[in-house]
Amino acid sequence: MSTGAAVAVATPRLYTRAEVESHSNASSCWIILSGKVYDITPFLFDHPGGEEILIQFGGQDVTEVMRDEAEHVHSESAYEMLAQYYLGDVADAVVALAAEADAAAADADADADGIRRRDFIDPTKPMLAQVWYSSWSKAHYLEQVHIPRHVHGSAPIFSYPQLEFLSLTPWYVVPVFWLPVIAMNILWSLESFAPWAVATMLALGIVHWTFLEYFLHRFVFHVDHYLPDKTWALTLHFLLHGIHHFLPMDGMRLVMPPALGTALTLAVYRTYMLVVPPAFGPPLLAGSLLGYVGYDMIHYYLHHGRPMTQHIRTMKTYHLDHHYKNADLGFGITSKLWDVVFRTLLL
Structure with a gap:
């Protein structure tokens, strides 16, 4: 008899392209990137280029747009922030296969809330103590602190x-x-x-x-x-x-x-x-x-x-x-x- 507990792996919810296309306005804006579906409605207001650009691509597959340097060069942090808006996958076997390789690296570094940690600050816990008691190198700290994260409300600094x-x-x-x-x-x-x-x-x-x-x-x-x-x-x-x-x-x-x-x-x-x-x-x-x-x-x-x-x-x-x-x-x-x-x- 095995003494280890089985770990259940959640199966991503699948969405049809028609379902995604129905979410194409400021009230509910979804996009597809590399076969994955994201609800970016909460980020519309904060988008550096303005919300109208995102709404323009609402309900669409933006994989090629995000990669098109003539359209706009997106930083690594732009892809990382998307993780917290993840809903599920597109119910399309061909796209899902293409997305698997693209998503593997990001999934490995994302926690349950979609915030990449890489041995850095957890913004859901008091942050000052995490920095003070850390053993990070300066190079690691500077790299990670300049990767923007988004949380709901204000992340705590102090325990008191x-x-x-x-x-x-x-x-x-x-x-x-x-x-x-x-x-x-x-x-x-x-x-x-x-x-x-x-x-x-x-x-x-x-x-x-x-x-x-x-x-x-x-x-x-x-x-x-x-x-x-x-x-x-x-x-x-x-x-x-x-x-x-x-x-x-x-x-x-x-x-x-x-x-x-x-x-x-x-x-x-x-x-x-x-x-x-x-x-x-x-x-x-x-x-x-x-x-x-x-x-x-x-x-x-x-x-x-x-x-x-x-x-x-x-x-x-x-x-x-x-x-x-x-x-x-x-x-x-x-x-x-x-x-x-x-x-x-x-x-």
């Missing part, structure tokens, strides 16, 4: 509910917290300068913020190549920016928490006070803070909004390509200006 609550920042916290600070600095400035002078310095502060936006994103948040191969360094990287690349659509961790924003603000203000007369500090700081608030709102909108203008649509695709195609280029978020200047434009 109180700390977890403090780690979540809704988008509206940014204007609520910072607009009064901006207004106060503008009022102080009007005591020393004419309105036109204050407006000029506000504009200079905004321009300065666009440079800070680029500088911080490239040389602080993406200091990947200079990162020490130490657990503490990987943990710090993950908390500062790695989590955003690991889970780019987590809406509660898209904007900067006020505590981190305050530390950055104090550093910027101290810099202004060292290089300009004291009276110039408040209006320049107010302009930089205006630029920052605009940046954080635009950043959130690029991830979760439906752009109405061509410029915002272009920047949405540009920024999400930074996440899904090449994290070493495309550091501009509100504009491509400094990417052009410093030759880091993502084409």
Whole structure:
């Protein structure tokens, strides 16, 4: 008598092509890729190229489209994210045979929820401890943290509910917290300068913020190549920016928490006070803070909004390509200006 328990292997559900074709709109959008059926309805809104492109191929076999470089080059992460939307297979023996070889590698690395692990972070469990107690090399960490995952809701960072609550920042916290600070600095400035002078310095502060936006994103948040191969360094990287690349659509961790924003603000203000007369500090700081608030709102909108203008649509695709195609280029978020200047434009 055998002492081992038999392991049941679930048989994939089969769908006819007619069934798939009936799901071809924004309410229910299915596709076929290499003989497998995926319900991509939850991803429509988050697609870097816009939901209308996906709806255009709703109910269809996109195997050749996904492989067509003239249509669009899809990253490895694009195929990996599809795993969590898997429904079953096409009831077509010829297609199923063709799909078997293509799907084998992806199936081997996917867990029950379709999230590829490869000895990395499980986003269903507190993530900070996983990074801190890991034995990953820097190369392994950087490879895996830049493969975007999608989870429902917000993945936990801390084991303790109180700390977890403090780690979540809704988008509206940014204007609520910072607009009064901006207004106060503008009022102080009007005591020393004419309105036109204050407006000029506000504009200079905004321009300065666009440079800070680029500088911080490239040389602080993406200091990947200079990162020490130490657990503490990987943990710090993950908390500062790695989590955003690991889970780019987590809406509660898209904007900067006020505590981190305050530390950055104090550093910027101290810099202004060292290089300009004291009276110039408040209006320049107010302009930089205006630029920052605009940046954080635009950043959130690029991830979760439906752009109405061509410029915002272009920047949405540009920024999400930074996440899904090449994290070493495309550091501009509100504009491509400094990417052009410093030759880091993502084409």
